[in-house]
Amino acid sequence: MNVPDxxxxxVEVAQVRHKTQLITSKSIQxxxxxxxxxxxxxxxxxxxxxxxxxxxxxxxxxxxxxxxxARVFINTQxxxxxxxxxxxxxxxxxxxxxxxxxxLTVVFPDPVVLQAESRYRQVQEWHLQPGALLLVxxxxxxxxxxxxxxxxxxxxxTELKVRLADRLVLLDRFTFQPTDHIATSPANFAGYQTMLSxxxxxxxxxxxxxxxxxxxxxxxxxxxxxxxxxxxGHDYVVAITRAKPEVYLLRAAAHSRIAxxxxxxxxxxxxxxxxxxxxxxxxxxx
Numbered sequence: 001m002n003v004p005d006x007x008x009x010x011v012e013v014a015q016v017r018h019k020t021q022l023i024t025s026k027s028i029q030x031x032x033x034x035x036x037x038x039x040x041x042x043x044x045x046x047x048x049x050x051x052x053x054x055x056x057x058x059x060x061x062x063x064x065x066x067x068x069x070a071r072v073f074i075n076t077q078x079x080x081x082x083x084x085x086x087x088x089x090x091x092x093x094x095x096x097x098x099x100x101x102x103x104l105t106v107v108f109p110d111p112v113v114l115q116a117e118s119r120y121r122q123v124q125e126w127h128l129q130p131g132a133l134l135l136v137x138x139x140x141x142x143x144x145x146x147x148x149x150x151x152x153x154x155x156x157x158t159e160l161k162v163r164l165a166d167r168l169v170l171l172d173r174f175t176f177q178p179t180d181h182i183a184t185s186p187a188n189f190a191g192y193q194t195m196l197s198x199x200x201x202x203x204x205x206x207x208x209x210x211x212x213x214x215x216x217x218x219x220x221x222x223x224x225x226x227x228x229x230x231x232x233g234h235d236y237v238v239a240i241t242r243a244k245p246e247v248y249l250l251r252a253a254a255h256s257r258i259a260x261x262x263x264x265x266x267x268x269x270x271x272x273x274x275x276x277x278x279x280x281x282x283x284x285x286x
Contacts, residue, residue, distance in 0.1 A: 013043045022035045031049055042279070044072075053113075063097070067099070075108050085119045085266070106281075113144060114141065114143055119153070154178075194254050196250075212248075268280050
């Protein structure tokens with residue numbers, strides 16, 4: 001992205017006296033960067049925005065730098081609301097991250113809520129050194145579900161690209177326009193209203209990677225790999241795959257956020273392991 005440095009917000013974390021600290025923080029509207037106190041040695045960075053969301057034409061650009069041995073958790077203050085576009089403008093968010101050796105970065109935002117007639121584009125690009133570990137969640141709602149709004153948005157595009165030691169190991173793109181597709185058809189979302197993807201990228205030789213990989217594998221619904229499994233009666237469905245030796249992917253779809261909360265709680269609770277973040281970042285939030 002050929003954008004002057006002055007157009008980017010930035011976050012940089014580093015080990016300072018045996019604790020990861022936020023050493024660089026630069027916010028450009030509409031983004032606000034907060035730094036809640038962490039009860040452990042990891043750093044907590046919270047992203048927020050004026051008005052609790054993005055209006056058409058808003059562009060957020062964020063650079064993330066994690067120095068060697070640093071551990072950071074990045075989330076959002078609340079759901080990111082994408083407001084309607086009246087003139088065809090698109091709300092856009094770009095994230096570029098560089099993670100040094102033996103660092104750990106966890107990005108687990110609240111869902112993006114695509115309101116009626118909204119347009120949203122999100123692109124993430126992460127560059128990992130060989131010993132770095134990355135866990136990223138990408139989560140969106142079909143609309144304001146409490147108001148009965150379902151797939152009334154105009155367009156959604158999400159893209160995630162991850163390089164490990166300069167080698168492309170993950171490229172995932174998703175584009176959807178409800179007016180061009182039948183959102184509720186079985187080939188698309190059927191009756192599900194919230195969709196969550198969790199990506200794990202790192203070295204298979206890293207004990208932390210294997211620990212998180214085992215955790216993701218445990219989220220598979222009992223009996224779901226058998227020939228007689230049916231989705232009827234389940235509030236959510238989940239699938240986990242090892243896409244490459246360095247990449248695990250979990251995808252889940254649910255009728256509501258509440259249905260996915262236990263799954264998210266289990267993942268976040270596991271981060272309290274001292275080898276990872278050392279605390280559960282959601283314990284204080286929910």
